[in-house]
Amino acid sequence: MRSTFMGLETAKRALFTQQSALHTTGHNIANANTPGYSRQRVNFGTTTPFAPAAMNQPQIPGQMGTGVEANSIQRVRDNFLDIQFRQENNKLGYWDSRSAALSEMENIINEPTSNGLGAVMGEFWQSLQDLSVYPENDGARNVVLERGQSVVDTFHYLNDSLTQIKSNIGNEIKVSLDSVNSLLEQIADINGQIGDVEPHGNVPNDLYDRRDNLVDELSGYIDIKVTTTQSEGDPADEAEGLYNISIVGANGKEEILVSKDNYYQLGTDAGGDKLSTSVADSVQSLYIFTSEGNKISSKKLDIADENGNVIFSRGEIRGLIESYGYKYEDGTGAEVEEGIYPNMLDELDKLAYTFANTFNDIHNMGIDLENASGKDFFDTSNFTTDIGKEHVGASKLIEMTGLTSKEIAASTTVSANGDVNAGDGKNAINLSNIQNWVMDGDQVTLEGFDTPTTYDLDQTLIGTASMNSFYEGVIGGLGVEALQANRLSGNSEVLRESVNQKRQSVSSVSLDEEMTNMIQFQHAYNAAARNITMVDEMLDKIINGMGLVGR
Structure with missing residues (x-):
């Protein structure tokens, strides 16, 4: 036979369970703005009915429910979305x-702009073309020296800056x-x-x-x-x-x-x-x-x-x-070395090495204003022929040799009286043409010499390309890589945020939903409390009101 106090126990369980749900709702509301918080819920479950299935169960018309309990408090999370x-x-x-x-x-390479290496080298080539028109002009010669120093400084700047950023990445x-x-x-x-x-x-x-x-x-x-x-x-x-x-x-x-x-x-x-x-x-x-x-x-x-x-x-x-x-x-x-910054430093080394050595070779074939054979224009004494990924190469070590303006070998011939032909600026033309020579191992015929003169294009560090096209290829490759990285970074962020929104729709706290739950649990709590009052009145009647008939 069921207990007289069974209804009181049923209402008490409901009261405690709804109270747990209200406390959990309050916890959710309190953490509505807590990063990474997953909303929690109380899993309700019915308690064991009376009478439970057993060999000695009482003979009653059927099982009677005994109420509710909080089986667990579980966070709402989707592992697949995680x-x-x-x-x-x-x-x-x-x-x-x-x-x-x-x-x-x-940002460091800064191409294509008027301040990049391409523009600086372009100004250097232009100064040589200007010199070819006025080979005896001291002003034109000083411009060549200044532009040459600008090329050297730009190589140094690029090497130092890239090396510093590389160190920062480390x-x-x-x-x-x-x-x-x-x-x-x-x-x-x-x-x-x-x-x-x-x-x-x-x-x-x-x-x-x-x-x-x-x-x-x-x-x-x-x-x-x-x-x-x-x-x-x-x-x-x-x-x-x-x-x-x-x-x-x-x-x-x-x-x-x-x-x-x-x-x-x-x-x-x-x-x-x-x-x-x-x-x-x-x-x-x-x-x-x-x-x-x-x-x-x-x-x-x-x-x-x-x-x-x-x-x-x-x-x-x-x-x-x-x-x-x-x-x-x-x-x-x-042992092989690869990487974005090592590769770029290596490309600059190859360009500077090819540029300095080729320029020196052609310059040494010319005649300066003092009727002397040309000297090295760039100092390559510290260069190493093993450029590959060692980063001790030309872009770091290239320097000017300290030539005076008169020592620029802009001419190819000497006049009969022993003075340099002031109007002969043909070696300056040869020097300015270096930018377009394709380093494919063939020979190029130089201008202005009394006898046919050729130069072997065997500076193979930049492959079968001219210095201009090689550098353009390097910049183009950088642009493509940067564009791809930016695009995929943006795509990845969009996809991550899309998944995160789905995850938040499952796990995050909705104040509207929590307020609705709070009202629901509050009404259930009030009803359970009213049920206890009703059962109490019944028990009071049984305990204090029965057996008083006839008095």
């Missing part, structure tokens, strides 16, 4: 870092690695807190939010894979478990960074066997270190394979490394 968001955030981190690096490079890599390691430590710490709470049947929703916010931030730096492990003990069905986080390379290789009871760190070998996040002139690989900072040599993350394909995990750090420069060993064991 995965999508992190994928798009990872792409955005990569393209943003590349876009920023290329944008800074475009510092960014260090900061990003430090941030990654801090995030990994924080995630592991929250994992530990969750592991202490879940075994007792609790569901730490706020800790889940904090952990997911950190994972979202981490996904911008590296490509990650998140799996879960169930906590020990007796966790609730709604418990989300402990995160295992792996870094995923472009080749699909995975290395664990956070496990249920430990975490690792990313770093370079600049500190030997101890954790360091500082980078050398270029990055060849990263290593995984223990939480104590000891290198695990077997867990080496190469940046590129032997074919030059970048295999490091996509994200902001990869974008920074590709900008800063990376090395790999090709199939022959030779």
Whole structure:
């Protein structure tokens, strides 16, 4: 037989359950503007009816409900949208870092403008053409020297500026690695807190939010894979478990960074066997270190394979490394360096090397105003023939030799009386024509010499191109790369925001919805309280009013 107080217990359960729902609604409203907060809801469930199914159940017409209870308080979250968001955030981190690096490079190169290297070299070639008309004019000769110095200064400026920005990117890599390691430590710490709470049947929703916010931030730096492990003990069905986080390379290789009871760190070998996040002139690989900072040599993350394909995990750090420069060993064991800034420095070195040496060769064939053979116009004594990615080449080391204006070898012939033919500026014409010579290994015939004179176009560092077309190709390539990076950065941001809006529509707090819920739960609470009053009146009648008939 059911209890006399069964109705009171049913109403009491309803009262407490609606009260829990009101408290949860208040928590949602309080955190409506908290970044990363996921709204929570109370999962209602009916309590065990009377009489429960059993061998000795009483013989009554049927089961009678005993009320409601709050089975759990669960955050509203869509894991699929979380995965999508992190994928798009990872792409955005990569393209943003590349876009920023290329944008800074475009600002330094400053082409096409009147202040770029192309314009400065164009003024130099023009000064030589002017000199060819007035080869004896001291003013025209001084202009050539000044314009030549401007070319040298521009090469120095570009080399110094690009090298400085490259160094800044190296510092960014260090900061990003430090941030990654801090995030990994924080995630592991929250994992530990969750592991202490879940075994007792609790569901730490706020800790889940904090952990997911950190994972979202981490996904911008590296490509990650998140799996879960169930906590020990007796966790609730709604418990989300402990995160295992792996870094995923472009080749699909995975290395664990956070496990249920430990975490690792990313770093370079600049500190030997101890954790360091500082980078050398270029990055060849990263290593995984223990939480104590000891290198695990077997867990080496190469940046590129032997074919030059970048295999490091996509994200902001990869974008920074590709900008800063990376090395790999090709199939022959030779070390190769690539990267946005190393490549641009190398192209400038090749141009400056070809320009200075070719100009000196032609200048040395001419005759100056003092009836002497030409001397080197540019100082190339510190040049190295091994330009490739060493960055100790011509754009940094090119200098003027200190020629006087009279020593500019603008002529090709000498008059019969031993004086230079003042009207012969044909070597100045040869010098100005250098800009259009295609360095394809063939010969070019020079003007103005008494006997046919040729020059071997064997400056192969710039390939089969003229200096003008080579530089135009470099600038064109930079423009295409920057345009692509900007476009994909914008696309990635749009896609990320689209996913984020969907995620917010599921997880964020709607004040209108919460107010509606609050009114609903309030009415239910009031009704439960009224039910208690009604049951109390019934019990009062039974206890105090029965058995008084006839008195």
